[in-house]
Amino acid sequence: MTRVFSGIKPTGHLTLGNYLGAMRRWAAVDQHRSDALFCVVDLHALTVDHDPARVRRLSRQAATLLLASGLDPELCTVFVQSHVDEHARLSYVLECVATDGEMRRMIQYREKAAREQRRGGSVRLSLLTYPVLMAADILAYGAEEVPVGDDQAQHVELTRDLAVRFNQRYGQAFVVPRATHPKVAARVMNLQEPTSKMGKSDDTGPGIVYLLDEPDVVRKKVMRAVTDSGREVVYDREARPGVANLLEILAACTGGSPEALGGAYASYGALKRDTAEAVVEVLRPVRERHAELCADPGHVEKVLREGAERARGMARPTVDAAYRAIGLLPAG
């Protein structure tokens, strides 16, 4: 069976972008057709200015939402990154095959470093090396596929480069993975700034739909989405990014195609109303299941404990082999 790995970073409340771009597909498709691992990548949340209590809270919430979105621990492995030491162990070794230049070329690093500086903070070294840790997350499990939104494509490409380089220099240690992206909603955009991605740690709250937003809050955010001065509802990402974003969201929620849906609306108002209702309906079962799981925190803890144990067992042989291959003396 194909081995699949993907993760979610507890840097903020999870968004509609996280759900449509990644989580929904993990639950509906990946866990059924593959040997899949899904991880709350909490170490990655320490790469920017953070509040320890908030990261802990968001990690628990992200794990609960993964289960609420339909991940079934009988079918896949759900765990927290920092519970499995192999990620950090492998990351160091991969830093010894990565170069400073390739890290600095990463788009997400450049954007996030600039944001930290705008906010008056300093840039943590871990923000620069974050893609190497992500490569370790993937390579430790011999994952063949990495289902992610578009924004992570460059990081998976780097993971491939590091795997190939390591294998060529030190002998075959890693499976070379590939990214897979959803057909629609691979990049859900911010409703207030439709040329920017809807990101959970961005500052523009009204442009971000959170998975746990109340239905009326979702409706308000979608109805206030920025469109443009035109009137015709057509799908054109370049010329009409706001309308295109709504059409993509509606298509992802209802199963249609954004192009065909474009032709079906005579006004922006009607498009917004239908999109708002479609989003409310898609999120309803997730919110309901989340509330049930919150009433039983022991269950989530048990899933994470067992998940980490399983994950450790899978990662350790690969990481040990990589240590031996690169020249480290086995502990005996």
Ligand code: AQP
């Ligand atoms: N807007 C989005 N559209 C489609 N997919 C998205 N993903 C994130 N935002 C969108 C996908 O969700 C998965 C988990 O993402 P992540 O937690 O690793 O962080 P990220 O990609 O950096 O996403 P965020 O929400 O924007 O976090 P911050 O603001 O902290 O950087 C990934 O598969 C991602 O592609």
